[in-house]
Amino acid sequence: MSALHAVTFRPEETWSEATFDALLAQETTLAIGLIQDEDLFAMLVAQMVSGDAEILTLATHPAARRRGYAAGLVTHCEQNGSVGSLERWLLDVAADNHSAIDFYEKLGFRRDGRRANYYKRLEGDRVDAILMSKRLAGQAGK
Numbered sequence: 001m002s003a004l005h006a007v008t009f010r011p012e013e014t015w016s017e018a019t020f021d022a023l024l025a026q027e028t029t030l031a032i033g034l035i036q037d038e039d040l041f042a043m044l045v046a047q048m049v050s051g052d053a054e055i056l057t058l059a060t061h062p063a064a065r066r067r068g069y070a071a072g073l074v075t076h077c078e079q080n081g082s083v084g085s086l087e088r089w090l091l092d093v094a095a096d097n098h099s100a101i102d103f104y105e106k107l108g109f110r111r112d113g114r115r116a117n118y119y120k121r122l123e124g125d126r127v128d129a130i131l132m133s134k135r136l137a138g139q140a141g142k
């Protein structure tokens with residue numbers, strides 16, 4: 001997971017194996033992924049709290065993009081009973097991550113607000129976070 005993260009995110013945003021270990025040790029963590037030839041090439045990690053699932057990270061290997069894999073992971077969670085009573089997705093995404101914002105909007109997420117200067121870049125720049133959500137009541141686990 002950390003190897004996929006490293007080829008997907010900026011160096012300052014990359015999570016270590018220890019970070020993933022700690023997340024996976026929590027019962028509230030939902031983690032699903034797609035594997036081919038023992039290589040993880042897409043993953044979704046979310047934190048489930050009382051019906052809300054906050055997407056902590058979502059990544060598709062650069063060589064496997066625009067083939068519906070990330071959309072498949074999200075819709076699998078929405079439609080699969082094993083995820084439980086998922087009622088709402090929550091997430092924050094960097095305001096300059098236009099491809100991810102386009103991706104989430106295509107899947108029906110809406111923009112709820114903005115956190116100013118939330119992300120700090122290696123160069124010292126600050127970037128706003130866009131807060132997004134998608135309500136799912138009636139679609140999953142209900």
Ligand SMILES: CC(C)(COP(=O)(O)OP(=O)(O)OC[C@H]1O[C@@H](n2cnc3c(N)ncnc32)[C@H](O)[C@@H]1OP(=O)(O)O)[C@@H](O)C(=O)NCCC(=O)NCCS
Nearest residue numbers: 057058059060065066067068069070071099100102103106
């Ligand atoms: C965002 C990300 C997860 C999308 O993964 P993906 O597997 O390529 O996405 P999908 O193929 O399922 O895309 C589904 C739809 O989302 C939209 N979309 C996806 N990538 C897009 C892009 N770069 N630009 C515009 N729209 C995009 C399109 O509508 C696409 O459907 P289409 O290909 O039929 O037009 C991937 O680009 C990624 O790993 N980015 C870096 C990490 C990141 O920013 N994660 C999100 C923040 S946590």
